[in-house]
Amino acid sequence: MVRPARCLGTLLLLVGWLGGCGGDRAALTAAVPSPAALERLLQNPVWGQALQEVLETRRSGEPLRVRDGTVGRIVVLGTYRRRDGRWCRRFRIERAGATPLIGFACRDPRGIWRLRPDPFARHI
Numbered sequence: 001m002v003r004p005a006r007c008l009g010t011l012l013l014l015v016g017w018l019g020g021c022g023g024d025r026a027a028l029t030a031a032v033p034s035p036a037a038l039e040r041l042l043q044n045p046v047w048g049q050a051l052q053e054v055l056e057t058r059r060s061g062e063p064l065r066v067r068d069g070t071v072g073r074i075v076v077l078g079t080y081r082r083r084d085g086r087w088c089r090r091f092r093i094e095r096a097g098a099t100p101l102i103g104f105a106c107r108d109p110r111g112i113w114r115l116r117p118d119p120f121a122r123h124i
Contacts, residue, residue: 038103038115041093050074055089055105055113070096082106089113090120 042048046068054064054074063075072095080088088106104118 038093038101041101042115044068047072047074047093051091051093051103051105052113054091055107056111060089072096072098077102088116090118 042051047066050064050066051074054076058064058076060076060078063073066072066074072093074091074093077090077092080090082088086106086108088104090102090104093101093103102118102121104116104120105113106116108114
């Protein structure tokens, strides 16, 4: 027997997602960079430090503005816990005049966020 309350909850969740409440449309259209392209950007100390700060201190959806001659921002898209207990976060980097980039990083035992292959990239 199907419970009406359960169906209504599922329907509301679906409608919210389709309406933009449950998903980040910009994240769906952003480029998933090669690890080398993202590494090159993050070798810039301004961007590298900003990413570490965002991943360590910001809530999902709370952007950090970055200025290194151009204006940009980094925002966490989601936070995940791996089976081994480590925390990982998916993020988007937006720079003026450039295609947004999506990245994925996990926190190592020393507390440093390291880039990892994005497990969600195949769904974009």
